[in-house]
Amino acid sequence: MSERTNDAMLTVDNLSKNFVKKLDLAGKIAQKLGSNIREEVVHAVDGVSLTIPKGSVVGLVGESGCGKSTLGRMIAGILPPTGGDITYKGVSITKMSGDEAARAALQIQMIFQDPFASLNPRMRVIDIIGEAPVTHGFTTASEKDAYVCDVMQRVGLDPEYRRRYPHQFSGGQRQRIGIARALAVNPEFLVCDEAIAALDVSIQAQVINLFMDLREDLDLTYLFISHDLSVVKHISDRIVIMYLGRVVEISPTDELYADPNHPYTQALLNEVPQLEHRGRDYKPVEGEIPSPLDPPSGCHFHPRCPHATARCAAERPALREIAPTRWSACHLNDEA
């Protein structure tokens, strides 16, 4: 399960995404008249930098409002970034023009969370899977049938049912159709955005195994976004922890679990229910997750951190390399 090579497949450099709710005419007038109304800016992703090596599985973990889904969508090319750069195989995607960027982004595909909403309910499965390959020249209209059958078999679906509609399949099967759709354009990089969260436990196992098989067979690189730490631990080589739009820790999986550095990581790992922990005495972390509209100053985690200092409230901690391949964004590391 170690990384094949150390070439960076995808690099994200100081990437940001802001969602701005502009004031309409009435709001602007109110503002001129002195009311407190402001433009609301949500820093969904706030200066994120990370590297994903070729052939590895990087798990991206965080709770609501941490920006992991937004980050995934920017990498997949669905949302344009507000700032920063995405480099794929050495070439910067963000600086490319629309069409070129789209073609490059074709190699980066996404698997979505909701098996019901992620498939067009009015298209047959053969069209859902076969539309993009025919459009982009991977196969011709006459060969589409054979091509789609091949892809379906690879994800464990019976090709006989390719002329059916999505509503006739179960949740797990629909997710496989989504995977087949992504694989049909021969991607090298897959972003899985909570791809198994909506499935039953026993079906989750099937899909997790499928991901692992595909990684072996097709030499894929994954960005696996999830809130479920046990699944992420199972499948990832490296884990990135995000909190409220920022990366707080990056570490290889084993080392993260053996020795979590950032206080948020420690709290998270402590809270995760595990099958082996029976009759626990819970000692939960205090406080609520802050709203992304109004994040705390300095380090976003300081109101809930048991080790917070004055510096934590004032200054944003930088993501620093605390050991080879381990990064953490905490002021406490400086004192060490």
Next chain:
Amino acid sequence: MNAKDTAPTLEVRDLQTHFFTKAGVAKAVDGVSFSVGKGEIMGLVGESGSGKSVTGFSIIGLVDPPGEVVGGQVLYNGKDLVGLPDEQMRQLRGNRIAMIFQDPMMTLNPVLRVDTQMVETILAHDPSVSKQDALARARDALGQVGIPAPDERLRSYPHQFSGGMRQRVAIAIALLNKPDLIIADEPTTALDVTIQGQILYEAQKLCRETGTSMIWITHDLAVVAGLADSICVMYGGRVVEQGAINDVLDHPVHPYTRGLLGSVPGANSRGERLYQIPGMAPSLLSLPQGCAFQARCPRADDACLVEPQITEPVAGRNVRCCHPHLNADEEVGA
């Protein structure tokens, strides 16, 4: 652990709830039996379609048409709740037996303030309480679930709380009349991990301090592992295995339980293939004859065409299987 010599708070015997739909009869709950003692937390575990939520609704009498409790008994302190007249059931509901839902907005009325709703709950079951006392009790309940600044929070509306806070308010409302039994239907499924930890902490504290019994319905085995004293595994509307938590999780007998435990990524399984239970859960409209699990079971044979009865292969463990045994050679993950 729960004292077996005192009578159980709740005893369910052979409960059956069927849904009479246009497409046929869906046997959502088909012969479920278990008991919950005083102060005990029982985990009711199953995947979607197993009937676990419908069991919870049946106990508290909230099954709407086309569903109907068609058989069995639900004995609360000896009194059978099935077939109880509406008025008597209403007196019990929210008073002695309370329910917490997955979505707290199923409990909270978005247009009423929190204090209005809580006072209403108290006064509905005890009109003699004065408004001052009711408010004081409401304040205490909010404090009990760990909500800071309860006075201010009482005057807020539900939309002014975050998801985790709302769930705590829902739990507080469930607690107001100091019920003997709380049925919690997936209360933390939609919450973040750290918030889930807080809720689990409150729930555990509650049961330990007040002796309230709890039925925690979930699909998450790990949550149940940490919280519950006993566990009931459901499949196809029936209980397939039940017993003390450590016994069932460490030495599962039923093939479905073993398969389920094998499917969950564990501490030591990193990088290995997970066990996958082949096939999928049957539709409740067309359950197979005999054992509901036979199509996916490694032990299945012709004997499984007859519906298996509940046996006790190991002391304290009830299993519904034609081949209940702890066979260690079997190729099943555990």
Next chain:
Amino acid sequence: MSETIPKTATVEAPEEFVAKPQTPFQRFCTDFFESKVASAAFVVLIGILFIAICAPLISPQDPYDLSQVSILDAKMAPGSKNFDGGTFYLGTDGAGRDLLSAMFYGLRISLGVGVMSGVIAMCIGAAIGLAAAYFGGRVDAVIMRIVDIQLSFPAILVALILLAVLGKGVDKIIIALVIVQWAYYARTIRGSALVERNKEYVEAATCLALSHNRIVFRHLFPNCLPPLIVVVTIQTAHAISLEATLSFLGVGLPISEPSLGLLIANGFDYMLSGYFWISFFPGIALLITIVSINLVGDQLRDVLNPRLDR
């Protein structure tokens, strides 16, 4: 805990399939015909369409062929006989035309105008609404303000002004009806498209680098169809009644191509003299047409709506 974990075959047999694949259309038909009222209305509508299409073939008399019409037959009561031995089943109007035949031709014109204007308005409105939803931002704001302004005027007022400018004629009235109706379609489809646009399958299409055109027409549009179908039906009924009103008021269609509205108008002079049937029967025909279209539209709305929540 040390049992071997087998590599089981991953091909699943989808056990819960129906025996024959049922397309969404087949499902829709089953659901639609569950309502007896709507089924009856649908049958009536088919009958009306048949009459409208085959009017020249099934009418006893061509009411606009002056050689067949005689002023001596004017204002004859229903059931009376004409000189050929044929019966005027519904009587004759003030100029001696067989009312039944006139009604068949009138239905043809009414329905034709209503449906044509509905379809054209739908095409224009749908395209504009889709563009507004897909591009969002300023495009959306501008289009929606135009739609709002358009919809704030009463339809009849706008139609009257337009026809006063354009004059009489079938094509002119169709233009007027299209201009009055397109905004409603635009708003409906924009609402639907906004919801669909945020769904993950549209994001997937973006991720797969499909062109804007493809996404809008292949992905967005078919999923916005259900509310549009409902609106088309109801709006057609509305267009027919609007056209009837305009004809009754004397603008719009020329006398040589009378719709039901014009027939009613013509008979109005005779209403109080006792020759009630000249207005009455065309009125009934109009009523039946509009009611059956509305009933079908209502059932369509009920059937298509729950599916939107899938």
